[in-house]
Amino acid sequence: MSIEFSPSLPFRVSQVKQWDIEADVLIVGFGAAGACAAIEASRAGASVVLFEAASGNGGTSALSGGEIYLGGNGGTPAQRAAGFTDETGDLFRYLMMAGGPDADEAKARLYAEESLSHYEWLVAQGVPYKNTFVPGKLVEPATDDCLIWSGSEQAWPFSEQAKPCPRGHTPQWTGWGGGRLLMDILAARVEELKVDVRYDSRVLALVADDANRVHGLVVRSDGVTRFARARNGVILCAGGFVMNRDMVRKHAPHLMRSDDPIGTPGDDGTGIRLGMSVGGAAIHMNEAFSSLPFYAPESLVKGIIVNERGQRFINEDAYHGRIGHHILQQLGDRIYLLVDSETYEPPIELLRVGIAAAGDTWEEVEQDLGMTAGTLTHTVETYNHHAAQGQDPLFHKAAAWLKPLTTGPFVALDCRIDYAFYPHFTLGGLDTLPNGQVLTDQREPVPGLYAAGRTACGLPRWGGGYSSGMSLADATFFGRQAGKHAATPGA
Numbered sequence: 001m002s003i004e005f006s007p008s009l010p011f012r013v014s015q016v017k018q019w020d021i022e023a024d025v026l027i028v029g030f031g032a033a034g035a036c037a038a039i040e041a042s043r044a045g046a047s048v049v050l051f052e053a054a055s056g057n058g059g060t061s062a063l064s065g066g067e068i069y070l071g072g073n074g075g076t077p078a079q080r081a082a083g084f085t086d087e088t089g090d091l092f093r094y095l096m097m098a099g100g101p102d103a104d105e106a107k108a109r110l111y112a113e114e115s116l117s118h119y120e121w122l123v124a125q126g127v128p129y130k131n132t133f134v135p136g137k138l139v140e141p142a143t144d145d146c147l148i149w150s151g152s153e154q155a156w157p158f159s160e161q162a163k164p165c166p167r168g169h170t171p172q173w174t175g176w177g178g179g180r181l182l183m184d185i186l187a188a189r190v191e192e193l194k195v196d197v198r199y200d201s202r203v204l205a206l207v208a209d210d211a212n213r214v215h216g217l218v219v220r221s222d223g224v225t226r227f228a229r230a231r232n233g234v235i236l237c238a239g240g241f242v243m244n245r246d247m248v249r250k251h252a253p254h255l256m257r258s259d260d261p262i263g264t265p266g267d268d269g270t271g272i273r274l275g276m277s278v279g280g281a282a283i284h285m286n287e288a289f290s291s292l293p294f295y296a297p298e299s300l301v302k303g304i305i306v307n308e309r310g311q312r313f314i315n316e317d318a319y320h321g322r323i324g325h326h327i328l329q330q331l332g333d334r335i336y337l338l339v340d341s342e343t344y345e346p347p348i349e350l351l352r353v354g355i356a357a358a359g360d361t362w363e364e365v366e367q368d369l370g371m372t373a374g375t376l377t378h379t380v381e382t383y384n385h386h387a388a389q390g391q392d393p394l395f396h397k398a399a400a401w402l403k404p405l406t407t408g409p410f411v412a413l414d415c416r417i418d419y420a421f422y423p424h425f426t427l428g429g430l431d432t433l434p435n436g437q438v439l440t441d442q443r444e445p446v447p448g449l450y451a452a453g454r455t456a457c458g459l460p461r462w463g464g465g466y467s468s469g470m471s472l473a474d475a476t477f478f479g480r481q482a483g484k485h486a487a488t489p490g491a
Contacts, residue, residue: 005204005218005225007273013207013215021228023049023196025486026217027235028203028271031059032472033453033479034237035186037436039125040483042193046232050190051201051219053266057190058183059239060263060425060454061472065140066178067150068476069469071167073116078147078169082133086165088112094153094162098470100462102284107459110434111477118477119169126185128172137298139320139468144174151467152319156396168469182472203274206234206449212278214448233448233486235436237479238271239263240426240454242288251285251428254328258290258422267425271455275430280438280446283457285428289466291324292415292422294337294353297345302403304383305415308334310366310376312383315395324422325463327415335420336369337413338380340405347413352421356414365410380405427466429457436482450486452479 005011024046027034034050035057041048070076071086079086092112096103111118123129132145141148150168152158171178190197201221207229208214216229241247242261247269249256261267272282295301305316305323307330314326327335336356347353357368366376384404386392392402414420429451431439436450452458458474460466 007203007205007270008277009205010208010212010277011205011218013209016207016227018227019216019229020226021049023047023228023230024232025235025483026228026230027051027237028217028274029059029237029239029266029453029455030057030187030197031237031239031453031475032061032183032186033475034235035183035190036476036479037235037237037452037483037486038190038195039186039193040480041487042195044484044487046487049196049198049228051203051217052197052199053202054264055199057187058180059266061475062180062183063262063264064179064472065170065176065468066173066182067140067168067170067469067472068122069150069167069467069473070115070119070169071165072112075165076116076119076169078129078131078133079165081131082147082166084165086167087163090162090165091115091167094158095459097158097161098151098462098465098467099459100465102461104459104461107434107478111459111473114477121480122476125189127182129169130172133166137295137301139293139296140176141170142175144172146170146172150469152322154398155318156315156398168467203270206274206278208278212446214278214446230448232489233450235482235486236271236275236430236449236451236455237453238455239267240429241267241269241272242425243267244269248426252288252426255288255290255424257328257333257417258424260421260423262423262425267454271451272429275438275446275449275451275455278446278449279440280449281431281441283428283431284461287427287461288424288463289321289427289460290328290422290424290463291321292327292420293320294347294351294415295320296348299343299345300337300339300347301401302343303337303339303405304380306336306338306376306379308332310371310379312379312395315392315397317398317401319467321466321468322464327417333417335415335417337415338405338410339413340407340410342407343403343405344411350421352419353413353415355411357412358409360408360410362410365412369412426454427457427460427463429455432456432458434478434481435485436478437485450482452482
């Protein structure tokens, strides 16, 4: 009789007849978090086996731009070369605001204090950074330059509490997609350390005792089910759950309004379910990064974004992910970006945004959109009146991006949620301590279990505060912490 295994149910250690694999630390997932955990655990003297369900390393980390959110302690070399001073307190305050109402103060403080040393660690692994800065608003540099504004640092309300500083650090890689370079470098370090990496190995369940202390894993590879024992601990780095649309529908149903998930087939929630099977608490499962990457061209930032009732709801100079977060909170799928002839430039083709209406007056645009007379025109009139004075009392858009929309013809760009490009991924996951230990609902550690990357809920835990580079910052840094602690849990 065959045994059925499930990530949602632990296999009891009393039922294990023999251990086929043994190591001090077992790691699930070979993305950035798993790689950094393996590097640190191995360098601390632990034997490590790393299981990856796919046939190669990388995960979602390799699909990214490779951007990492870094700063503090006066600034990285790229920040200083560009004339910026990034104090640790400013980075900490920004991280706390970005974390939202339930920001993890312990993680934010630790990362702010050690972010510069983390940059130095990345450089020591071989990650190349060119000490150059690209000003303006862009998603990723198309060149091999490094430093960009990657969040809402210059936008209200963040700029009121933390001195603005660019912190998005992209590896020296021409064009988009530097995440593959980052992963190749980290994977090379894993290989140099002779970590036992096993591809095409899917973890079926955790092995735990009756008190839910984790002892190992059930793994399926080469058509064979094997039992792997972890003498010290198991680290879950298996990604998020955005590709499991049933889990998305249950926990973050607003994301079902878009059909542009960012992830790999491995982002199926297995890591989170494994942790929950032994009492791990999953938190902020409703939170996600969801974006409308409407710039560049940055001239479009001088337009205004309205919902189907013709109302503004966000300062348009905020990070595109913050804007996407607020868009998905609007009723209805109709969203418009209003521009005049002086601010209009065609959006990038990837955005899937065309012209919904145009006219010589805003009244004509309003009528073409089928809006109630006076709604859209009142919004534009109010905005133009204050913008002419360099002010935005309703949403506090920075003066640099304020321009009255008074030069016809006028255009409403069609940003409807069910058609335009709204990339998204999940932010919720297992609750963890800064050292990676998974916590129960009572915030007590689950013995022998750690998590990092999108399997855990780390620094990025609120869609309204996300900044590009925070996921990889969290994955690499807290992956390292989990690896070090799992290698020497009693230290």
